[in-house]
Amino acid sequence: MECFIRIPSNYPLEMPLWILSVHWNGRRTSQNNAAIKMMEYWTNSLQPQQLEANYRILYAQLFRTIYSFDIFLETEGRLNADDYRIHQGKALYKCICKTMPIASI
Numbered sequence: 001m002e003c004f005i006r007i008p009s010n011y012p013l014e015m016p017l018w019i020l021s022v023h024w025n026g027r028r029t030s031q032n033n034a035a036i037k038m039m040e041y042w043t044n045s046l047q048p049q050q051l052e053a054n055y056r057i058l059y060a061q062l063f064r065t066i067y068s069f070d071i072f073l074e075t076e077g078r079l080n081a082d083d084y085r086i087h088q089g090k091a092l093y094k095c096i097c098k099t100m101p102i103a104s105i
Helices: 034-044 057-079 088-099
Strands: 002-006 017-023 027-029
Touching: 017 034, 017 057, 027 034, 034 057
Parallel strands: none
Antiparallel strands: 002 017, 017 027
């Protein structure tokens, strides 16, 4: 999954906008997949007044995105049971390697 995040210059007065793209059994975006469209809506519909005081909006949006992506994999994977081979370590390893040197893993 790729997340493209537009963070406005007057953040946090204006909310960040998330655009999601999933590369699994083809490229899926909100333009060609209803589930991805709902994931984007759920992430982008969060408002500051829904959060507790001093709560970080980007963190909350990231949490919503990860949570909905997990649900997406569970539901979409069952529809395509033959192709349901997502290796847990692969995604995490790829993410860690972008932020940390290999020697420290």
